[in-house]
Every structure is written in structure tokens, then in C-alpha cells.
Amino acid sequence: MQFRITSETENGDPEETLALCAQAEAYYVDPPYPARHHYELRDCAPEGQLASAAAKAQNDGSAPLGLLTLRALDRNGKRVEPIWDVWCLGDARVLNVRPSFGDRTLVDITVEGREDIVAAGVNEQPEIPEVPPLFQGFHLYGRDEEPWGSCRQVALIDKQPEPDPIPLRLLRCEPSGRLLAALESGDDQFDLGGAYLCPLDRMGRAIEEHWTCLHVESWSYSTPGTGQVDLTLNVSCDDFRTAGAREAHELWTAGPPTEPNLWAALGTAGRAAWSRAAQSNLRARPTLDALPGAAYHLDGRYVTDVLAFSLALGEAVSGPGGYFGSCFGTIEYCLEENRGVQRPFTLVWDDHHIARTCLGPSPLTHDASPTFEQILEFFAKHEIEVLLS
Structure with missing residues (x-):
């Protein structure tokens, strides 16, 4: 299967072909599973499924929880409206429960999970949820908005390294336009910027196009004297590269x-x-x-x-x-x-x-x-x- 890189021109003319590539390596790969970190919900008053999972974890060592959503509580203990501060932890699991140091009627709950920006509806979320001064903590919810209680603070206590992205290799590419100019400059690495990346059918038509930002991590000549190159690319958005x-x-x-x-x-x-x-x-x-x-x-x-x-x-x-x-x-x-x-x-x-x-x-x-x-x-x-x- 052939692949093509195209780019929009500055004056709005039809797309410019930057490379036509004979084949690819690691184009179709399922993305690595996100890292799972450990968090502590401090001074927590659990309700519903969170309370049940906490009780089960004390007996069994851990307990599944699912999607955990946190929203800030204002200085009066009311949920902040409009909801601008949603923070989500996906595939959460309760690992440990112990009495809170500051208030023995509350508990500190250790949970493991991965940041879930899709559920939160954002492009990124902070490492831990934060609220302005004098706010009273967080209201906790499940997947279907069912209340799971509240906590006063969230701490990240064990951060695992995120998996490295899987680079994409396009082979026997015929470069042109600004890609050719960048290659001729002699740089080993450079940003290609926003471009369309697409697989082609046998007639040379795009099966589907994806707008993404491309960074050339390395390149080499496919065969000396042919002008064709092999490109190793870092792709900013690669959710389309699935099996x-x-x-x-x-x-x-x-x-x-x-x-x-x-x-x-x-x-x-x-x-x-x-x-x-x-x-x-x-x-x-x-x-x-x-x-x-x-x-x-x-x-x-x-x-x-x-x-x-x-x-x-x-x-x-x-x-x-x-x-x-x-x-x-x-x-x-x-x-x-x-x-x-x-x-x-x-x-x-x-x-x-x-x-x-x-x-x-x-x-x-x-x-x-x-x-x-x-x-x-x-x-x-x-x-x-x-x-x-």
C-alpha cells in the first residue's frame, strides 16, 4: 500500500504533495496503553460504589472502581457552576484505605488509574486536580454521574513513566516541496509541521486523510543515487494508526x-x-x-x-x-x-x-x-x- 504526505499552501491553492511513499512500517499499530499512576484521595467521605470498593479493598487487597470524576466544591461546599474543572481518572482501582490523619471520621483512599482526557472532554488536564484557595475540595462522581462522596485533597504519590510513542517509518519516499528543501538543508531532524497523511488505493486515491503535525526524527537515502528517502516520523496525533x-x-x-x-x-x-x-x-x-x-x-x-x-x-x-x-x-x-x-x-x-x-x-x-x-x-x-x- 502506498502513502502520501500533502500540505495546504499558504495562499489556499490545492494541496501540495510533499512525498509519495512506496510503503510504511508501523503505520498500523495500536497505541501503547497509557501509564497508570497512584493517587491519594485525602480526607475522603466515600459514598455509593466508592464506599463499597473501599470496603472490598480492605478485605481483598484491592477493588475495581471504573471511571472516577472529580469536580471542585466552592468555599460553601457547593459544586462549582459552570463545570470548568472536571478531572477524570479512567479504569480506577482502589488499592488501600486508612483513617485520615487530620479527621478520624474520614479516610485516605489510594487509587490507581490513568488520566482520561476523553471522558473529561478536554485536550489535556493537570497532573492532579486543583482548586482555588478557600475552596473545600472535590465532589466525586461515577460514570453515570452518581455521587461517590467528597475529598479535600488529591495527591499524586506514584507517577509511572508514559510509554514511548511508536515512530512511523515511510519508505522509498519521493520528496518534493518544503520536505525536499528541508532534506537538502542537511538537518538530521526537523519539524515538517501540519500535513495530511493518507494511505492510497491502487488507483492512487486517498482512502482517508489525517491532519497531523509531523516531526522528522531521522532520514536516510533508500538507495544511493535514486533520490528516494526513508523517513522516521513522530506523529502528534496517531489515533488513526490502529490494527x-x-x-x-x-x-x-x-x-x-x-x-x-x-x-x-x-x-x-x-x-x-x-x-x-x-x-x-x-x-x-x-x-x-x-x-x-x-x-x-x-x-x-x-x-x-x-x-x-x-x-x-x-x-x-x-x-x-x-x-x-x-x-x-x-x-x-x-x-x-x-x-x-x-x-x-x-x-x-x-x-x-x-x-x-x-x-x-x-x-x-x-x-x-x-x-x-x-x-x-x-x-x-x-x-x-x-x-x-
């Missing part, structure tokens, strides 16, 4: 699929990559001039989660490999842009009972996936008649 994405991309190597439901055998990461590929290939698909009142059949046999629903909807409207949004917001955008449909129209949802059973928030994940009934309400709001079969 599941490889499975999806292999199904796109011959171009956009011609059979429906090829995505159904993929796992979560593969389906996410399929959705991105479908969106990236929108321009390559012909736009059908549909008339109002048309009917579309949604194959519901594999709609076991909201991602599968969006993939099935895309194929119902636009055929195999089609895209019609991945959430309510993007579906609404596709409707406004008349992406292959005109309202009002009818959606015939075959085997709908599978989605009715499976859709909705999962108690094991931190998400807000819509229920089957909420999807029907969304369609009704947008002049889409749904026939269930």
Missing part, C-alpha cells in the same frame, strides 16, 4: 466498495476507519438527483451500535461505501446539503428490532449514544418517514 484501521483500509484498496455491508465484520476501530474513508471519498462518488418522496432501504441486520447505524444509513442513501453523517449533527448537515436526497422522503428500516434492542448508552462506556426512540424522533423532526419492518 482495526488496517482491516478497513484493505477493503478499500481496490477503490470504493461495490458490495454493501463489508464493514459489518469489522470491530469498533475498523468501523470508525470505514466511516472516515467513506467521508473522505464523498467527492469521488456521483451525486444522485433524487426527487422528494423517494424511498430508501436501511439494512438493519448489523445495526448494533450508533456507528453501525451511521454506516448502514450511508449505504441506504448512497450505496456501498456511502456516507451520510456519523452523528445527529453531521446527518443534519447532509440533509441540509441535499447529499443525494431531498425531503420529505421515506426510510424503510428492515430488521429494526436489532437496533431497538442494542442502541442507547452502554453502562460500560462513557458516551451519550442515542436510543432507537431518539433516532426516530430525529427523523420525524426532519420530515423523514420511517417504516419499520
Whole structure:
């Protein structure tokens, strides 16, 4: 599989190709699991599941807890509004409980976990949660906002080193533009800056594109005298480099699929990559001039989660490999842009009972996936008649 690096030009012209690469090493790798640190919740009054886990840890040595969320309490002991200070610890586990030194009615609880910026909804969070002076500590919550008590302070008592990122190697690259200029300058390392990184199908079309910041850690000539180089890159954002994405991309190597439901055998990461590929290939698909009142059949046999629903909807409207949004917001955008449909129209949802059973928030994940009934309400709001079969 070939790969390409492209960059936007300063004057807004079409993208400039920086490198066309014959192959890659370590492009598809699952990211290393984040380090797990030890924290102490000091002067803690546990409630609910936290209290149960603390009791279990005293008997068994440790106890699973799940997602732990902390929010600051103001000087009156009330939760700060608006919530600007959310701090989350994922996959938390209680390791130890002992009476608090300052107040024997409270306890100090040692927990192990990893920082969870996704659950917190931020790009980064501090090493430990902090509150302004005179604030009274933190209110503790579980995954579903259930109260788990409070604590006055959080301390980091054992910090483990974060795993090193896995560098990406692009081989037998033909450099051009500012990449070629940087190589000719003779520097061993340099920042390439923001660029699009994408795998290509056999026709040289991008399967999907990812905007990321690239740092060239090292480079060498592939074969002396050819001008081709091997690049070792540090990628700032690499959540697209999963083993599941490889499975999806292999199904796109011959171009956009011609059979429906090829995505159904993929796992979560593969389906996410399929959705991105479908969106990236929108321009390559012909736009059908549909008339109002048309009917579309949604194959519901594999709609076991909201991602599968969006993939099935895309194929119902636009055929195999089609895209019609991945959430309510993007579906609404596709409707406004008349992406292959005109309202009002009818959606015939075959085997709908599978989605009715499976859709909705999962108690094991931190998400807000819509229920089957909420999807029907969304369609009704947008002049889409749904026939269930």
C-alpha cells in the first residue's frame, strides 16, 4: 500500500504533495496503553460504589472502581457552576484505605488509574486536580454521574513513566516541496509541521486523510543515487494508526466498495476507519438527483451500535461505501446539503428490532449514544418517514 504526505499552501491553492511513499512500517499499530499512576484521595467521605470498593479493598487487597470524576466544591461546599474543572481518572482501582490523619471520621483512599482526557472532554488536564484557595475540595462522581462522596485533597504519590510513542517509518519516499528543501538543508531532524497523511488505493486515491503535525526524527537515502528517502516520523496525533484501521483500509484498496455491508465484520476501530474513508471519498462518488418522496432501504441486520447505524444509513442513501453523517449533527448537515436526497422522503428500516434492542448508552462506556426512540424522533423532526419492518 502506498502513502502520501500533502500540505495546504499558504495562499489556499490545492494541496501540495510533499512525498509519495512506496510503503510504511508501523503505520498500523495500536497505541501503547497509557501509564497508570497512584493517587491519594485525602480526607475522603466515600459514598455509593466508592464506599463499597473501599470496603472490598480492605478485605481483598484491592477493588475495581471504573471511571472516577472529580469536580471542585466552592468555599460553601457547593459544586462549582459552570463545570470548568472536571478531572477524570479512567479504569480506577482502589488499592488501600486508612483513617485520615487530620479527621478520624474520614479516610485516605489510594487509587490507581490513568488520566482520561476523553471522558473529561478536554485536550489535556493537570497532573492532579486543583482548586482555588478557600475552596473545600472535590465532589466525586461515577460514570453515570452518581455521587461517590467528597475529598479535600488529591495527591499524586506514584507517577509511572508514559510509554514511548511508536515512530512511523515511510519508505522509498519521493520528496518534493518544503520536505525536499528541508532534506537538502542537511538537518538530521526537523519539524515538517501540519500535513495530511493518507494511505492510497491502487488507483492512487486517498482512502482517508489525517491532519497531523509531523516531526522528522531521522532520514536516510533508500538507495544511493535514486533520490528516494526513508523517513522516521513522530506523529502528534496517531489515533488513526490502529490494527482495526488496517482491516478497513484493505477493503478499500481496490477503490470504493461495490458490495454493501463489508464493514459489518469489522470491530469498533475498523468501523470508525470505514466511516472516515467513506467521508473522505464523498467527492469521488456521483451525486444522485433524487426527487422528494423517494424511498430508501436501511439494512438493519448489523445495526448494533450508533456507528453501525451511521454506516448502514450511508449505504441506504448512497450505496456501498456511502456516507451520510456519523452523528445527529453531521446527518443534519447532509440533509441540509441535499447529499443525494431531498425531503420529505421515506426510510424503510428492515430488521429494526436489532437496533431497538442494542442502541442507547452502554453502562460500560462513557458516551451519550442515542436510543432507537431518539433516532426516530430525529427523523420525524426532519420530515423523514420511517417504516419499520
